[in-house]
Amino acid sequence: MLGKILPPLLAILSFGALQAPAASLLVYYDGTASGNDLVDLSGNGRNAIYDANGSATTPVILTTTPANGSSGAYASLTANGSNQSGRYSVTPAGGFSYNFNNQSWSAAMFYNRQSVATNDTLFHIGAGDGFGGENELYAWATANNTNLSFQHYPLPDVDLTAAGKMNLNAWHHLAVTFSASGLNDGMGTLSLYADGVLIGTDSTFTLGTNNTFFFGGQGSATPDRNFIGFLDEMALFDGALTSGEIAGLANGSQTPITLVPEPSRALLLGLGLFGLVMRRRRK
Numbered sequence: 001m002l003g004k005i006l007p008p009l010l011a012i013l014s015f016g017a018l019q020a021p022a023a024s025l026l027v028y029y030d031g032t033a034s035g036n037d038l039v040d041l042s043g044n045g046r047n048a049i050y051d052a053n054g055s056a057t058t059p060v061i062l063t064t065t066p067a068n069g070s071s072g073a074y075a076s077l078t079a080n081g082s083n084q085s086g087r088y089s090v091t092p093a094g095g096f097s098y099n100f101n102n103q104s105w106s107a108a109m110f111y112n113r114q115s116v117a118t119n120d121t122l123f124h125i126g127a128g129d130g131f132g133g134e135n136e137l138y139a140w141a142t143a144n145n146t147n148l149s150f151q152h153y154p155l156p157d158v159d160l161t162a163a164g165k166m167n168l169n170a171w172h173h174l175a176v177t178f179s180a181s182g183l184n185d186g187m188g189t190l191s192l193y194a195d196g197v198l199i200g201t202d203s204t205f206t207l208g209t210n211n212t213f214f215f216g217g218q219g220s221a222t223p224d225r226n227f228i229g230f231l232d233e234m235a236l237f238d239g240a241l242t243s244g245e246i247a248g249l250a251n252g253s254q255t256p257i258t259l260v261p262e263p264s265r266a267l268l269l270g271l272g273l274f275g276l277v278m279r280r281r282r283k
Contacts, residue, residue, distance in 0.1 A: 109232070
């Protein structure tokens with residue numbers, strides 16, 4: 001009997017291996033809130049902690065017209081009209097720890113800028129303020145500038161720009177991937193995507209961040225360098241997404257959950273296929 005069951009079982013396992021995603025989901029926030037914090041929908045329980053800077057006190061969760069056009073929520077960091085906004089910290093939540101220097105990863109999000117009065121940081125890895133005092137990696141726009149910049153410090157050895165992608169009152173999609181060298185040397189290839197289109201790549205750097213990750217803000221307490229606007233569909237992935245996967249996120253045909261199914265869903269698929277094979281063999 002084992003000889004009859006083993007071949008189809010091996011075929012199912014092989015199919016699962018071929019279909020397994022190259023990346024796994026670390027965190028995913030679609031705007032669903034618990035108090036001031038964002039609920040992690042990845043299944044990992046890593047809620048994003050809201051941290052107020054300046055006069056900001058409470059974020060606003062909106063429930064109409066999110067970025068991808070479907071029903072749902074998105075987060076506002078307009079800080080009740082103040083130019084001193086808040087940020088969402090990923091690292092303290094659920095004991096989250098990830099080696100952004102030596103492991104491949106991807107970050108993705110929708111954003112809608114609401115002011116050009118201050119510097120606006122979309123995401124930041126590190127403990128600095130965005131001006132090169134610490135080893136840090138971030139995507140942002142300077143005050144009164146509508147270009148999206150992706151930079152690494154203390155040396156400005158990464159400097160990719162997406163022209164006009166930080167204009168006001170418009171939803172855009174940002175994605176960044178890092179393909180690590182595999183040598184634990186902080187080296188690899190960084191790629192910047194805006195609205196699903198590859199803007200550029202860079203491999204002339206050595207990362208050395210402290211692995212603290214923020215959405216909508218940066219690592220210091222400087223209040224005027226956080227994002228003022230709306231954020232939606234924020235996600236971190238273990239592994240570098242492909243250009244096709246990023247395009248799917250940007251055009252709304254995929255969400256982080258549909259792009260990278262939970263392990264339980266893959267298991268159910270495998271069991272279902274196994275049951276189908278066994279049923280057909282009994283006929």
